[in-house]
Amino acid sequence: MNEHTVKAFDEDITRLRGLIAEMGGLAELSIQEALEAMIRGDDDLAAGVIKRDIKIDALESEVDKLAVRIIALRAPMADDLREVIAALKIAGVVERIGDYSKNIAKRVSDIEDRKKFEPLTLLGAMGEAASEMVHDVLTAYASRDPVLAREVIASDEKVDAFYNSIFRNVVSYMVENPATISSAAQLLFVARNIERIGDHATNVAEMVHFAATGVYPPDEDV
Template identity: 65%
Template sequence: MSRSTEHTVKAFDGEIVELRGLISEMGGRAEEAISGAMRALTSHDLETAARVVQDDKRIDALEDQVDRLAVQVIALRAPMADDLREVVAALKIAGVVERIGDYAKNIAKRVPEIGSGRQIEAISILPAMARAASSMVHDVLDAFAARDWEAAVEVCERDREVDDFYNSIFRTLVTFMMENPQTISQAAHLLFVAKNLERIGDHATNVAEMVYFAARGTYMAERERGPDGVRS
């Protein structure tokens, strides 16, 4: 290998490490946003809610960095096969993680609207749903860093748990609204919170599909996604 080729390979390896690092930071901040939004919701902490909304700008900025670096790598290094799939996966995953951050921000924005008055039973279930969804995000990004397609498949299988949480909360809130019409506004906001968490789980499965493709070069089969498949 010539000195110039060796330098190019080292430079490319460094850029891949940087891409993974940026994705990891985005994921960590998205997880923090989810947990912060839920703390704000359960304790009606308006200050924490406002901070989650403000901090979302950092996730957006990191996505921009990933976009620029991925385009630079493709343009200057012309990666092939496995390397190209990893760069493209990083580019797409950054967009999905940015959306996950947006869902957490949306939850935080609803905190002032929900109020701190009478507690609705479903609020006590939402933190467990949030932990399940956030755990999926954490584990699927670990799978990306390790190029572990089997771990990605396992994340897809866990999406059923988040869906079950959503269905349970939906039924509880609809029943509560029917029995207590004066709480319709508050309960409706909580329904939107549950839907945002359900979408976070869906997006984690979308990332899992990208991890699978980057590692194996083939698309995830329906049987590996689970009976419900992966929703966009």
């Protein structure tokens, strides 16, 4: 991006983007740790994830304030305005991603008898795919790379396919092992949360594409 004649504006935008990146870094770590806690049954790790969400929320409101301030004081135009609007929306979505991680972490203690509960092992690969999407979309945001953003959108299919197969697996597992139904139901919610994380990463990717090029990606299905 070209430098602005008003240096203060440049500084504001840089700070705004830095805040988003910081939020993203926290959300990324939260996803990974929430899943690790879920799979290993680590309550302390889960508590850490839940606590981290407060920080993410605080950062979101900081982004909100700064974005509104920029719009009010500097009246940005064209790509600058796109940048600020996108940052505003992305912050909201990243905050949602953090919420889903928190939600997963909260369910850690609801799974009983982890060692015998086989479907748990299915989550690892799905979680990895989703957290990779989040990682890539944040990298795309940092480099304003519309190509990488489109790749992230394409990879959402993989997470959806994981979700469907886990759903089928868990349902048939419930039929065979009625004693574990409550744990299995929790697991379905967790899978659902991961699937939503993937969807939200797609949303961010669309906004990254928008901020970089001014149009939404062509194959968007609204």
